[in-house]
Amino acid sequence: MIHIHFIVNPIAGTGDNKINIKFLEGHFSKDRYTLSVKNSVYKKHAVKLTQESIKEGAKIIIACGGDGTINEVASCIIGTSVILGVIPLGSGNGLASNLKISKNIQKAISLIKKQDVKKIDIGSLNGNYFFSNTGVGFDALVIKNYEASNGRKLLSYIKGTLKSLRDIKYDREFDVCLNNENLVLKPFMIFVSNSNVLGYNVSLTPKASLQDGLLDVLIVSRLNSFKVLLFCLLMIFKKHHLLKEVKSYQTKKITINQKDSSFYDMQIDGEHRTIDDSNIEIYIQEQTLSIIA
Numbered sequence: 001m002i003h004i005h006f007i008v009n010p011i012a013g014t015g016d017n018k019i020n021i022k023f024l025e026g027h028f029s030k031d032r033y034t035l036s037v038k039n040s041v042y043k044k045h046a047v048k049l050t051q052e053s054i055k056e057g058a059k060i061i062i063a064c065g066g067d068g069t070i071n072e073v074a075s076c077i078i079g080t081s082v083i084l085g086v087i088p089l090g091s092g093n094g095l096a097s098n099l100k101i102s103k104n105i106q107k108a109i110s111l112i113k114k115q116d117v118k119k120i121d122i123g124s125l126n127g128n129y130f131f132s133n134t135g136v137g138f139d140a141l142v143i144k145n146y147e148a149s150n151g152r153k154l155l156s157y158i159k160g161t162l163k164s165l166r167d168i169k170y171d172r173e174f175d176v177c178l179n180n181e182n183l184v185l186k187p188f189m190i191f192v193s194n195s196n197v198l199g200y201n202v203s204l205t206p207k208a209s210l211q212d213g214l215l216d217v218l219i220v221s222r223l224n225s226f227k228v229l230l231f232c233l234l235m236i237f238k239k240h241h242l243l244k245e246v247k248s249y250q251t252k253k254i255t256i257n258q259k260d261s262s263f264y265d266m267q268i269d270g271e272h273r274t275i276d277d278s279n280i281e282i283y284i285q286e287q288t289l290s291i292i293a
């Protein structure tokens with residue numbers, strides 16, 4: 001018997017998914033599989049549900065949601081023998097897009113039943129894991145404003161972006177160290193990615209791979225308002241690197257220090273997080289997560 005648990009975020013994406021026990025029993029035969037389905041009812045609830053599923057003996061845990069849900073579920077199974085599966089129900093679905101996991105639920109289920117398991121790299125940031133990307137600066141501000149808007153649609157991201165264009169300040173100076181290079185800057189954004197898709201098929205780091213043992217880093221120096229708009233436009237066509245303010249790196253580790261503040265507003269896998277520290281260390285942990293893909 002294979003014990004599969006499904007952790008479902010009912011508000012992910014359009015919030016109208018049809019994942020429930022009855023639906024799943026139509027796809028997984030009772031002779032081979034025992035199923036459990038749990039819905040998260042508040043933010044971060046998937047962490048608790050996953051921990052319970054591990055105690056209950058789940059062998060495969062399926063994160064049904066977007067990058068935020070994947071983060072909550074996958075963070076709990078690091079260091080266990082549990083295998084992660086994904087049914088992409090999110091809005092952006094960055095990690096699932098990189099892994100070419102279909103948004104079509106029947107196809108995602110067929111993939112889970114095949115059980116082809118890959119080992120992928122994960123990112124670590126001051127004791128937090130990320131699987132897709134993290135960042136400080138403009139991207140974190142967009143996510144913060146998006147979450148504050150309480151909307152859940154692409155329009156809320158666009159509104160969050162427009163508000164961030166008005167709000168962005170360059171008041172924090174960071175000392176950044178990567179690949180033995182030291183930079184001192186007040187950046188527009190420092191974006192660190194494990195995966196090659198940000199979400200909605202937009203990519204800031206198209207060369208990133210989940211299995212190359214490297215983080216892809218985009219450091220964008222201060223931009224004037226015109227250049228910010230140009231950056232956003234070029235990003236849609238994956239040409240943002242044409243701006244001289246945009247520098248791309250590949251590295252195993254990056255550290256960021258600041259003297260004048262003891263916290264960072266960050267985004268981790270598309271969720272806003274405050275990191276209470278003046279120093280940040282981000283590094284890759286190679287082939288650490290077993291995932292069906």
Ligand SMILES: Nc1ncnc2c1ncn2[C@@H]1O[C@H](COP(=O)(O)OP(=O)(O)OP(=O)(O)O)[C@@H](O)[C@H]1O
Pocket residue numbers: 009010011012013014040041042043044045065066067068069070072089090091092093094199269270271
């Ligand atoms: N019942 C719930 N009510 C409110 N928030 C929830 C609930 N269940 C989960 N969440 C939160 O919803 C947030 C968004 O989840 P998720 O990232 O999976 O979806 P998404 O934002 O639509 O997708 P993506 O990140 O791919 O764009 C997460 O922070 C998660 O903790």
